[in-house]
Amino acid sequence: MPQLSSLESALKHYFGYDSFRPGQQHIVEQALQNRDLLVVMPTGGGKSLCFQLPALLKKGLTVVVSPLIALMQDQVQALQDNGIGATFINSSLSGYQVRSREQAILSGKVKLLYIAPERLLSEKFLPLLNLIHHQIGISAFAIDEAHCVSEWGHDFRPEYRQLKQLRQRFSGVPTIALTATATDRVRQDIIQQLGLIQPSIHLASFNRQNLFYEVQPKQKQSYQQLLQLIRQQSGSGIIYCLSRRRVDEIAFKLKNDGIPALPYHAGLSDRDRTDHQTRFIRDDVQVMVATIAFGMGINKPDVRFVIHYDLPRNLESYYQESGRAGRDGESAKCTLFLNYGDIKTIEYLISQKPDPQEQRIAKQQLRQVIDYAEGTDCRRTIQLAYFGERFTGGCNNCDNCCYPKPTQDWTIEAMKFLSCVARCKERFGMSYIIDVLRGAKNQKILQNGHQNLSTYGIGKDRSVDDWRMLGRSLLHQGLLAQTSDGYSVLKLNAFSWEVMRRQRSVFVAMTATTPASTTESQDTSAVAEIELLFQRLRNLRKQLADEQSVPPYVIFADSTLKLMATQQPKTLTEFAQLSGVGSHKLARYGAEFLAEIQAYCQESPVQKEVSNTLPTETERLTLQLHQQGLSIEEIAQQRNLRRTTIVRHLADLLEKNQPVDLNCLVPLPHQEKIRQALQILGDKPLSQIRDYLGGEYLYDEIRLVRSVWRRE
Structure with a gap:
């Protein structure tokens, strides 16, 4: 060793x-x-x-x-x-x-x-x-x-x-x-x-920051909607369906439309399931269409999209199934189709459960899924609240945050709602509270004497849907709790009392607006060139994987291939610096991937020069925040990226002669010592330079100073 x-x-x-x-x-x-x-x-x-x-x-x-x-x-x-x-x-x-x-x-x-x-x-x-x-x-x-x-x-x-x-x-x-x-x-x-x-x-936090969550209404031509969505994606994907028949039908149609796809469900033989799983893991097919039988044993980190063609039965299942996307930390997309017809199917399956208590809990879990799908709050806020983790919203990586609905101040209505829960002794569910607020004259209210409460009828000016939307938002924002015993009884918490004491305001998203375009101007030629090289490297990876009968991601992760395509290392020393390249893989694969990169660069020298000198779109966003005076940690937090990613952006920007203030990032005495080490050692791996300098010098500091040294 x-x-x-x-x-x-x-x-x-x-x-x-x-x-x-x-x-x-x-x-x-x-x-x-x-x-x-x-x-x-x-x-x-x-x-x-x-x-x-x-x-x-x-x-x-x-x-x-x-x-x-x-x-x-x-x-x-x-x-x-x-x-x-x-x-x-x-x-x-x-x-x-x-x-x-x-x-x-x-x-x-x-x-x-x-x-x-x-x-x-x-x-x-x-x-x-x-x-x-x-x-x-x-x-x-x-x-x-x-x-x-x-x-x-x-x-x-x-x-x-x-x-x-x-x-x-x-x-x-x-x-x-x-x-x-x-x-x-x-x-x-x-x-x-x-x-x-x-x-x-x-x-650890349950927040998977790299996953984009969205809900789409399921259209009448739902298969065409699905096909269009898949054609917009790159890389591997999983489509979840409720029934075996639907799985077979979708897989068959996709194959006919030129999408390499296979079915997976409990109705297939063990041999067929194993074969289909292996072919998916090794990128022989792009899409797996599956029931929930497919999942736990899948160690495939580069799934780029997960689509729920039918509603999942509960939020925990949805979190686990959608979470099979983007395990490598790279961006991935999770789409849920909302169709109210699916609700009837799931309700029928629930009614077949012999235990009444199990039925009640399953119905509550289905209601939570519907609330999630219809919800206007940040998708992460809703998901993480389910696991008892508080998230304030504004993730900028879900449909509700990227295409926000206009919000209204509903603090007064929230005070009425929560006050009604309190006066009803925290013993009832949402429908009952709404009935009291709207002054309903049903038998249960009269039996309980709740027509005499001060909150009875004070919400007549709002519809049932308005109050339900508010109640759902209060739950999602963590301003109200709910029992999980199948009865969904509303319970107040510390935040509820803050609202009722006017110590906390409540804003509720209202009606949908047209999604704003998120496309910003970027150097399309540079991006296209990087994508072309990335695909060539993927092809090389697949070839090597097939020769060894292993999944492609075992050789290099997608994230490492993207670094190869953007940084285009010229030597094994530079190649060794890429994240995901260890000593063994450097010796085993470095020369082949370097040769592929060099061959590509020789074929398109003009594009190579463009991609090497112009900052990428993500680097430009980091540069803007750096110029606003934000620290590396603050930029990472604001962009929901890792600290090391931001350091890499800044290092690449320095190498591309962009206006990054190195003095704000590395103390001058450290800059001088690192430069001296580089003069003596040359362009060596970060670990060798740090060993020479001693433990008080950070890898980040060495990386940033080395970028300026390389440029000069």
Whole structure:
């Protein structure tokens, strides 16, 4: 193992990334201290790296418990392509293959072993585990999909309950439990069932900033609407439908219209489902049309769009299914078709449930989906409120924020509404409160004596739809709560009382306006050239992937290919600086991708000069905010981008001789020392320059000064 001076250099060496995603570094540091950990991080947040990097830096073997064969095989494949010693043992292997892998583990050639809980705890495997622990050591147990241990989780698996034996047998080995979604009840159950000792709990935000959310009314010619939407997208996509028949029908029509598509549902044989899934993962087809049977085991990070052709049954399902887009952190689009005919279909399915309580809860969940689809607030505000996370809105990455409706001050109406909830003792749902406000004379109101309340009839001037819109907005904005027991009883919270005391105003979006054009002037020739090169690099990636029988994203992520297309590195040293290029991939693929870039540049020298000297549209937006005096952190927050992305923009702008004030970004003494190092070392990787300078110099500072040095 190479000597690595810091976690960041280890991250770059093994995985090719210059910096950690939010929360990752702290988790890795605590894992290296042998703490028990519970990590709740949404899909695409980078959970796997939280146990993979510590595994490479600690002595011994890390055992990863994974419930799905497809998922463990995909992760092992990606690790091996980074030159990392990883393997899996499952039922897909022959006896000889299993023995061979066990021997590789005992000889210390493997750092990560992926295995299902049933096999791990079998009478045959446990003695081998004891031998591994005695001979080479077990550095940690990583329990992936840890919600499966809890009967309160959405995917309970009884075999996960037996994992507590690991703590009893290997009391000194730390455990890392990881999951994408877990309520407080599930989190406590995970801690208890796995026997975690004073675990450090890490809860990441559920906000997936790179996903654009929109709702479209489902038109009469809904298939043509769908076809047009797909033709506007690039890259892979998933279309979710409620029924198998609809899945087969849409997949058949798409193929006839020249869109490579396959169906996926429980009615297909295991062999066909596996084949279709593999072809989708390897980019042999663009679109998978599926029921909800398709999803959990899919480790494909570059899905660029997810379309719900039919309404989902609840918001948690919608969050998980739409969240299969953009797991690589790149932009992706999530579209929901709203058709009131679908509501009748789902209501019929709900009515088939034998338990009345289950029916009530399912109906409430459907109402929440409809409220989301009809809602005029920021889509993220509505989604995150469902998971108990408060978001103030203005995400600028959903239809309601990008095409905002005019708002009106409804503070007085909100005070009336909330006051009515209070006077009704917080015991009723929205429809009842609206009836009281509008002075309805129904039997239930008269029985309760609520016709005598001061709020009775004070809302006659507003329609039922107006009051429902307000009530929905109060819930979405977190100014009102609601029980989740199927009865949807309205409850006041601290924000409700602030409204009633006139300490907080309430604004409600009203009627739709024509979407404003978001297209700004940009150098179309430069953008077109970058896109052409990007497609050529994708083709090369697909060719290499097919030769190795691996998914294309295992070789390089889309984000790395985009950096190659925009920065167009000329040497292996420059190529090594790209995010996503680690030491192993540099040696394995660097020369081929460099040759492709150089061949393209020789074919179009004029366009190359344009794309290399003019700032891109996203760089121009960063430059404008920088010139307004905003710091790197403030620009990143305002643009909903990572800090490292903004630093890269500024570095590229400096190299393109744009008016970036370096003195505001890097202290002068540091600039001078970094320049001296560059004069001595030359254009070396950031990690080498930082090692030469010492730990007090940041990678960001070195990157920015190096850009000016290169230009000069």
